[in-house]
Amino acid sequence: MLSWIIALIGGAAFAVFQYRLAGARHAYGLQALRAVAVVIVLALVLNAPIGWSSAGRPYVAVDASVSWLASGDTTLWTRARRAADSVATDTVLLVGDSVRAGKAPERPADVMTRVGPLIERALGAGRAVTLVTDGRIDDPERLSELPSGSAIVIVDGGSSRDAALASFGGPGAAVTGDSVDFTAVIAAGSGGSAAGAVDLSIDGASVAATTIDSMAPFAEREVRWRVHVGPKAGQRLVRVLVTASGDALARNDTLYATLDVAAGASAVFASTAPDFDARYALDVLRGTLAVPTRGYYRVAPGQWRVDGSLAAVTEEEVKRSMSEAPIVVIHGDTAVFGSPRSYARGALALIAPPVARGDEYYPTSSPPSPLLGTFSTLPWDSLPPIEVGESPRESEWTALTAKRGRRLDERKVIVGSATPNRTVIVPAAGLWRWRFRGGRTADAFVSLWGSIFDWLAGETVDLRGPRPAASWSRVGEPIRWRRGGMRDSSALVVLSRRGAQVPDTIQLRFGTGSTYTETEPMAAGVYTTNIGDSEGLLAVNASSEWIPRRASVQAGAIGNAAAMGRAPQARSAWWLYAIALAALCAEWILRRKIGLR
Incomplete structure (x- = not known):
């Protein structure tokens, strides 16, 4: 209503002032026409409402990912459930791997926090959303797409000391006798982490270890090793383990990866003039x-390394x-x-x-x-x-x-x-x-x-059958498979998880000319894969939700999209433009009749 009051006062004042200057203060009909036109123009500028709002209650969305448990207990999750219950709504949505309606469970179990499906549902219904979260969202940039009137409620708790393996880097394949480089990134929890050690082992035998100093909250530290893979060919299991005193969560302390060691190289790179081009x-x-x-480098005539x-x-x-x-x-x-x-x-x-x-x-x-x-x-x-x-x-x-x-x-x-x-x-x-x-x-x-x-x-270099494209993955991530030298468009993979008695199967299907395909995410564990006569390893690690990280969003109002049920705005009413134009035309005709220009 305030915008209409401003438009009425401004339109009336403008019309009276203009006709007083023109010496036609008694031309009340002309003043009324001018006032109507100016009021409508000001209402359009202010985009004034032209009806009553009928917006319903907002959705209440609860982040149902396991990151609530990263502190080591369910205290934060309990507070989040209470925060959600305090908001008046007729629909509670659980957000994580997917979005679905339902009551918040006793313990969260989703292994990802993606708000994309929530936004699509909110836009389709035209309803605002109140999102209760710990702030650790995988796609926070999409939150601005929420309908206007939405809000984020962040429930954060006290600090906890933790050291976690955030990532691991290294080649997925090597040749017997090679030395390979591995990299691990250690992340500290909200309360930092104490000094500790990082151990690298291959097939259960420790091959390298590094001590690390204490870290500040959410700090990261990179550890590097160069390791000799030895003379044994075959699939090797690489394990990285971080230990620190007072660690709050053991689930994120270990990371497994695979290393395929071959007796001979499938690709050879030789440089007679080593430089950055060759290295990269x-x-x-x-x-x-x-x-x-x-790779081979010539460092002097007749001398190769x-x-x-x-x-x-x-x-x-x-x-x-x-x-x-x-x-x-x-x-x-x-x-x-x-x-x-x-x-x-x-x-x-x-x-x-x-x-x-x-x-x-x-x-x-x-x-x-x-x-x-x-x-x-x-x-x-x-x-x-x-x-x-x-x-x-x-x-x-x-x-x-x-x-x-x-x-x-x-x-x-x-x-x-x-x-x-x-x-x-x-x-x-x-x-x-x-x-x-x-x-x-x-x-x-x-x-x-x-x-x-x-x-x-092409399809001739790798004589092995289909195998995981990455040396390691996490729970919640699709498993990407590389075709290898297989000519058929499909293959049956028999998976045997270590510690499980019953094997499982996955059907791989490759499109024409396609090198990769993806299958559904899998539970954490080390799996033996069998495809015909080919045997390999698959390492699936704990979800990234267990890795400590800073909140990626802030509490407060958010959202720019229009919400259904909101009062209609002046700019959307075509008839207002018609009335303003008709009033100006009528005023112009009447002004000419009384001799005004």
Whole structure:
């Protein structure tokens, strides 16, 4: 009503003042028409209500994830249930893995906190939402989509001392005798954590241990190891364990991962001129194909070192490894052992930095090629310059071109052919600048090399059957499977969980030309997988809800979307515009009749 009062006063005052100045203070009819038009215009500016609100009670949504129990007891959950009961509503929704109506349980059990389904339900019903949560939400950016009138109620408790394994990094595959790098991130609870130790073991045998100092609340600390995998080939189980005095929760202290150790490399990367381009491309090769990969660096004429351990190796051994590997990548002098096709039997990538350096070329276009699906999404106009050599003469397709100064001397950056075997040639250097810059450019670097290596691999590099694409996962996350060398579009996986007596089965289905597929999330545990004659391991760890983290949202009002049942607004009424226009037209006609302009 206040907006209408303001509009009435403003319209009347404007009309009276204008006609007094014009010397027609007694033209009451004209003043009334002008006042009506101005009142409506002001009401439209203020978007005044033109009816009564009929909004119903808001939904009460309760975060039903297990993060309430991260403090070690159900105290916070009990307070959350009481907070939800104190809000008047006719519908209580439980939010976590999904959204459903129902009474809050005695103990929360959802392993994720996703508000997307809640928002869609609230928008469909046009009802505001009062969300009771601990503030730890997986997709907090979506909360602004809630209908207006929504609110967030955060129930937070006292601090608890805890040390948890937040993440783990390392290769999923290695070759016997290799040294591999592992990384673990330790997260502290709301009360920090005491000093402790982190232990890394493989197949139950401790291979590395590190002490850690006490940490402040929600602090994180990274621990790194370089470990020799030994001469034994096969699937290995890696375990990381953090121990600290006064730890409130044991469930998040252990993380399992798998490591596939092979007797020989499925991919070999050899560089005669090691630099950042070689280092980062090798990292992408290992991460993209997830097959046993070995890298070799030439540090001096006739002297080669193994990536990681830097152990000396002879030129004959390097050449033999390349002749046996299904995929070979050569960086630098691609003719160091003669014609690459004289010894490389499988897929081949040649990275040949230009001899003449200094000119800067900018990627400009990605012509039709087998890599176009990925390349068409990359931000070529925002990438740092690179150096490009002479364009190869013989190729079946070109995936990327670049121009000097974006205008002159167009050259081919990536070319390839599929006959007799898949081959890619990259006569360029300086791609490492993309990786250095970070953000979208770093993602472009990974996408570029990842798509190249994926195309080279096809379905011939990995002779194993389907297997988990990641070395570890968490409860609530879909299990992603890589196809491997399997030709069929489907496969039956027999899963045997350690400690369980009855095995389970999963049917994998791969689309035409697809390398990956996903299956439903699984319970925590270490599983043995059997697909035909192929046996492997699958590690599923506790939900990320058990990992301590800061609240990602703040308490208070939120939401910008319109709620159904709210009073209609002036701008949505077409007839108000018609009345204002009619009043102005009538006033203009009458003013002319009495001689006013």
